[in-house]
Amino acid sequence: MLVLRRRSCAFAVACLLITSCLLPSCASLKELSLYDNQGVPLPGIKGFTMTDLYHDGVSSEMWGVEDVACKLVEKTEKTAFQGTSSLHLKWDRTAAGCPWIGFGIGWANWLGKDLGGIMDTAAIQFYARVDTGTINYIPIVFLLEGYDGKQTASVMNPLGIEGGKIGQNWTKVRIPLSSFDYRKSGIELSNIKQLLMQFEGIADVYIDEMTIVPFKSEFGREETNLTVVHDACPRSLFSDALPHAWGINPLYCRNFTMDSTQFKAGFASVRVEVAPQKNGCTWNEMGFNWNNWLYNDISLLKATAALQLYVKPANGNQMPVVKLGFEDYSNHTAWVELSEIYSANATFGPDWTQVLIPLRQFPFLENKVELTEIKALKIAVEGESAFNIDEISLVEFRGNPKNPFGK
Numbered sequence: 001m002l003v004l005r006r007r008s009c010a011f012a013v014a015c016l017l018i019t020s021c022l023l024p025s026c027a028s029l030k031e032l033s034l035y036d037n038q039g040v041p042l043p044g045i046k047g048f049t050m051t052d053l054y055h056d057g058v059s060s061e062m063w064g065v066e067d068v069a070c071k072l073v074e075k076t077e078k079t080a081f082q083g084t085s086s087l088h089l090k091w092d093r094t095a096a097g098c099p100w101i102g103f104g105i106g107w108a109n110w111l112g113k114d115l116g117g118i119m120d121t122a123a124i125q126f127y128a129r130v131d132t133g134t135i136n137y138i139p140i141v142f143l144l145e146g147y148d149g150k151q152t153a154s155v156m157n158p159l160g161i162e163g164g165k166i167g168q169n170w171t172k173v174r175i176p177l178s179s180f181d182y183r184k185s186g187i188e189l190s191n192i193k194q195l196l197m198q199f200e201g202i203a204d205v206y207i208d209e210m211t212i213v214p215f216k217s218e219f220g221r222e223e224t225n226l227t228v229v230h231d232a233c234p235r236s237l238f239s240d241a242l243p244h245a246w247g248i249n250p251l252y253c254r255n256f257t258m259d260s261t262q263f264k265a266g267f268a269s270v271r272v273e274v275a276p277q278k279n280g281c282t283w284n285e286m287g288f289n290w291n292n293w294l295y296n297d298i299s300l301l302k303a304t305a306a307l308q309l310y311v312k313p314a315n316g317n318q319m320p321v322v323k324l325g326f327e328d329y330s331n332h333t334a335w336v337e338l339s340e341i342y343s344a345n346a347t348f349g350p351d352w353t354q355v356l357i358p359l360r361q362f363p364f365l366e367n368k369v370e371l372t373e374i375k376a377l378k379i380a381v382e383g384e385s386a387f388n389i390d391e392i393s394l395v396e397f398r399g400n401p402k403n404p405f406g407k
Contacts (some may be wrong), residue, residue, distance in 0.1 A: 045118050045214050050108040053124070053195060054210035056083040061110065064103030071101040071199065079206055081127040081170040086208035091199040093139075094249040094286075100331075104145075105210075106194040112147055115177065116189035123160075123174040123215035124195070127208050134167040139201035139244065139293050141329060141375075142175055145194050150187040153329045153373075154179040155226055155293050170208070176215055179226050181295075181373065200293055201244050227295040227372065230394065233305050237290045237377055238392040240266040244293055247286030256286045256379075262388050264310040264352045269390035272322070273314070274381040287327060287376035295329065298359070298394070299371035306358045306397035306404060307377075311338075312351065314386035319348045321385045325378040326362060328370045333378060334362040342404060352390070356404045358397055 044051060058065050058075050065073040072090040080086045091101055107113075115122075128138065136158050145151045154175055158164060162172040182189060240263075242248060248256040248270070259271035274284050290296070298305075313320060325335035336357055344354040364371055377392065397404065 045122050045212065048114065048118050048122075048212070050111070050113050051212040053105055053107045053212065054087065054126070054208075056080075056085050058087075061106045061108075062103060063106075068098075068101070070098040073103050076206070079129065081129075081208040083208075086206045088206055089199075090204045092202045092249065092252075093200050093246040094202060094252070098246075100198070102140075102196060102198040104194045104196045110193070112191040112193065114190045115144070115192050118212075119177045119180070119182065119189065121214060121216065122212050123176045124210065125172065125174045125213045125215075126210040127170045128166050128173050129168060129170050129206050130166055130204065131168070134165045135203075135205075136161065136165045137292055138166070138173075138203055138205055139199065140203075141198040141200060141293070142180075143196035143198060144180055144182070144187065144192055145196055146187045146189070147191045147193045148188045150185050151196070151330070152180040152182040152185040152187045154181070155295070157226055158292075166205070174213075174215060177212075184370070184372070200289070201246065202249075227297050228291045229297040229300070231300045233301065233394050233396040234308075235394040236392075237394065238270070238288065239390075240268045242270070242288045244290070245286065245288035247283060248288075253281035253283045255281050255283050255381075259388055262312065264312075264390040266391075269312075269388045270379075271388050272320070272379065272381060273386045275384045275386070284382070285378060285380040287378035289376050293375075295372065296374040297372040298326070298374055301394060302359050302364070302371060304396060304398055305394045306356045307392070308357075308395045309355050309392040310352045310390045311348065311355055312353070312388045312390075313348050314388070320387040321382045322387070323380045323382070324357065325380065326364070326369060326374050327376045327378050329373045329375045330368075330370065332367050332369045334364045334367045334369045335378075335380070336361050356395070356397065358399070358404055359394075 070092045072088065074088050075085050076088040077085045078088070092098070093101060124142065138156055140156060142154045142156075143151045156173070156175060157179065160174045160176070165171070166173070242258070248258070250257050255272070255274045257271045257273075258268050260268045262271075263269040307324065309324075311320060319340065320338060323335045323337045325333040327333040338355065340348075342355050342357050344356070362369075379389070
């Protein structure tokens with residue numbers, strides 16, 4: 001028994017010695033916590049690291065880069081902001097046979113990208129230049145597409161161009177993510193598939209080093225800053241010039257041209273002369289944006305305004321076979337076919353005839369047209385027709401939509 005007690009005492013002394021040696025070390029240890037990384041900066045932009053969209057060359061993450069008649073998307077070593085090459089983009093949306101042109105980038109190897117946490121704190125940034133002259137806008141519609149099939153769009157704001165213009169020197173351009181209409185589109189921001197660039201109008205530019213960068217707007221959330229709200233009339237849509245149009249280019253087809261010999265007012269009108277059998281051109285449609293490719297919100301005018309225009313048939317009293325339509329940025333169009341009931345004299349004469357089409361006559365709801373995101377007014381001709389059209393505007397109108405002139 002005595003031996004066992006001595007061994008027990010020795011064991012107890014040893015334990016005390018070990019414990020006393022460990023105590024200083026234990027005292028220096030910090031208690032671990034799930035929140036110990038607070039204050040440590042997250043990588044990338046609030047943890048988002050898939051920030052590189054384009055850098056040097058055409059990869060498998062890109063589509064729509066094949067050559068077509070009205071579009072060129074090519075890698076060029078002629079010029080570069082960084083690296084060895086840039087993208088040369090050249091297009092003419094007004095040329096015949098180009099219903100949609102553009103290209104897409106499924107960056108990060110087509111993985112789903114979660115942009116939900118950075119929409120108000122980041123921007124798409126790239127550098128751009130041209131060979132000659134200067135421009136203050138590139139007619140591109142930027143579309144983020146999700147794996148849910150939905151898209152959200154934005155267009156370039158001149159405020160996003162450093163210095164306000166793009167010339168022969170590389171210029172920084174930013175498209176704030178807050179300017180995309182993702183709240184309206186309902187897109188799932190946690191699973192973004194790709195960035196699409198839809199070409200409008202005419203352009204010849206170089207772009208390089210496209211990335212997503214931290215960005216804080218001086219103007220707050222910008223989604224509505226790219227929208228022109230029409231809340232009063234009259235509002236001119238066309239008079240003398242069409243700087244932002246497609247389908248009207250005499251180099252390719254003379255079915256739609258500018259005519260300086262006939263006009264209701266000013267110094268020019270649009271000449272429409274569609275005759276496929278005569279000139280071999282089958283292009284029968286044109287369209288234009290009247291606000292620098294910004295969104296046009298006409299929702300407040302739907303019940304109180306009409307589309308007014310003046311038409312002059314080429315052949316006496318023959319009424320043109322023509323449709324007019326409002327198209328939104330989702331490519332939905334509401335059409336109305338021209339008829340005598342919209343004419344001031346219930347007919348068309350050899351001189352300029354006033355046409356008044358109440359906005360209520362356009363089937364916006366049936367065709368899912370978003371009135372807050374109107375892109376263009378379109379003119380389409382069925383069969384053969386020849387006429388001039390001028391002075392297109394939105395005017396106040398509160399009459400009978402089926403009998404606008406009260407006859």
